[in-house]
Structure formats: structure tokens, C-alpha cells
Amino acid sequence: MSELTNREAYIKQFDLFLDKKKMRKTPERFAILRRVLMFPSHFTIESLMESMEQGSFHVSRATLYNTIQLLVEAQLVRRHVFEGLQVQYEKAGATPHSHLICTSCGKVKEVRDANFIAYMNARKFTAFTTNFYSLYVYGTCSTCARRMKKRKATPNKEV
Template sequence: MASKDLRKAGLKVTLPRMKILEMLENSENRHLSAEDVYKGLMESGDDIGLATVYRVLTQFESAGLVQRHHFEGGQSIFELDDGDHHDHLVCVRCGAIEEFFDKTIEDRQEKVAKDNGFKITDHSLIIYGLCPECRDAE
């Protein structure tokens, strides 16, 4: 994503928006809280306040640039919206998040919706459990 993507989404290109977008694009972790973005910006020497981070992430969500997830714990997690659907596995102990796509699950959800007269407009599947590291630590 670049400044043209911000303009295409109807957002003015500003330094805070570009820095936050870079943070989301370049992070090893695709799923970041506003606090994670803020800490990353502070570590890289960028002086952007936490309130600005929240405001920009909300603007990005409204513009369709990021998706907001509400996993267990109540904290909002953001990821760039690359247009590809995927579901999530979330570790209830350490908070690790893994993405996955399973055609069989997607097909089954379509069938359930159709059998009940629904047309799916959006959906999410979140599976909670223990990641391999946390399971091995038991």
C-alpha cells in the first residue's frame, strides 16, 4: 500500500497515516493492537500519540484498509485488509494468532446459510485453544 491507496480510500496523505500504514505493512505480526502500533512507532523514533494511532486506525477501518477483530480479552486487533478471506486460531494463554483458510469449512458454511435461506454477506470463524508452545509448557 502506498500514498495512492490512502487517496483512493478518500484519506489525505499525512505523515502519521503513512507511518502507521508502514508499521502495519512491515510488522512481523500481521495482527496488531493500537498499543502495539504506538509502541512500534515510539521504538522507531516517531512521535505520534496514542490518540492519533487510535483515530487513524479507525479511519483506516472505515475506509476498508484494515479489519478490526475483537478476540477474547476485549482488545481490538487490526490487520491490513488484503481482500483474501481467512479465519483465525487464537491461543487463550499467550494470545498468539494464526490465520488459516479451509475450503471445506467455507463450503459447509455456504450450505448451512443456503439451507436456512440466508445469503452470506460476511462471516468470521475464530477457534480458541492452546498454541503448540503453550500446550507443550503444560
């Protein structure tokens, strides 16, 4: 998947995928892919919908949803199901990274860990070929940790 380095590569791969599936190459499908590529990081169906509207490109929610499913199937987009959060998506060609998920506020931070990436690249599994991997780390972000500490320090007077 490392060949997904520019916009043209995504468009070409989607084109080939639609050919193979004998599906129509509608302008909507490609407009959605182009929008997806404009997101620097994660997005949700809602934020993608908003972005399409801002670009004055009107598509139905159903079309958007179906196209995202196709992009996931074509291995151009990855779906993330973080516990307790809305489904998020991101480009498949993004540089490998891990996700730190705050269980208090739901913030997701992306981190690059060279050691972990090197380890995973070298890791061979018996009777299994790795296509990609994803690491989710759940915890508390510093903002939430600070807030919790404060709350503990000042007793609740509202009782």
C-alpha cells in the same frame, strides 16, 4: 477487497477515502498506514506505537488511535476482538485465514483452510451480501496442553 495486493493500492484507496470524507491528507496519516503495511500479521495499538517510535516517527496516541479507526472505516484494516485479549488489527488484504485462539496463553495462530475458504466463497445467504468473514476457533495450544498435563502428573507440594 482482493485488489489490495500492494502498498500503492492501499495508499490509493486511503487517498480516495480521505477525499470522499473531505478530510486532510496529513503526512501522519500516511506514515501510519505505511507502518501498518510493514506488519506481516496482527498488531496492537501498542506494537504499532513502538514501531512508529523505532522508525523515529513521533505521533500521539490519539492520532494513532484515530487513524486506525479511519483505516478500519476505509476497509483497509480489520479489527479483531478475540475474547479476553487486547484488540488486534491486521491488513484487510491478507490472504483469507482462520484464527486459532488459545484461551490459556492468548496465542493466536493463523491457519489457511482451503476447504473452508471454498465453502465460504460458494455460500450464498438469502437477502445478504457477504463482504468478508472471519472465523475464530477457541481452544488450547499444544504448549499449554503439555504444561497442563505435566501439572496434573506432578502433585502440588507447596501446600
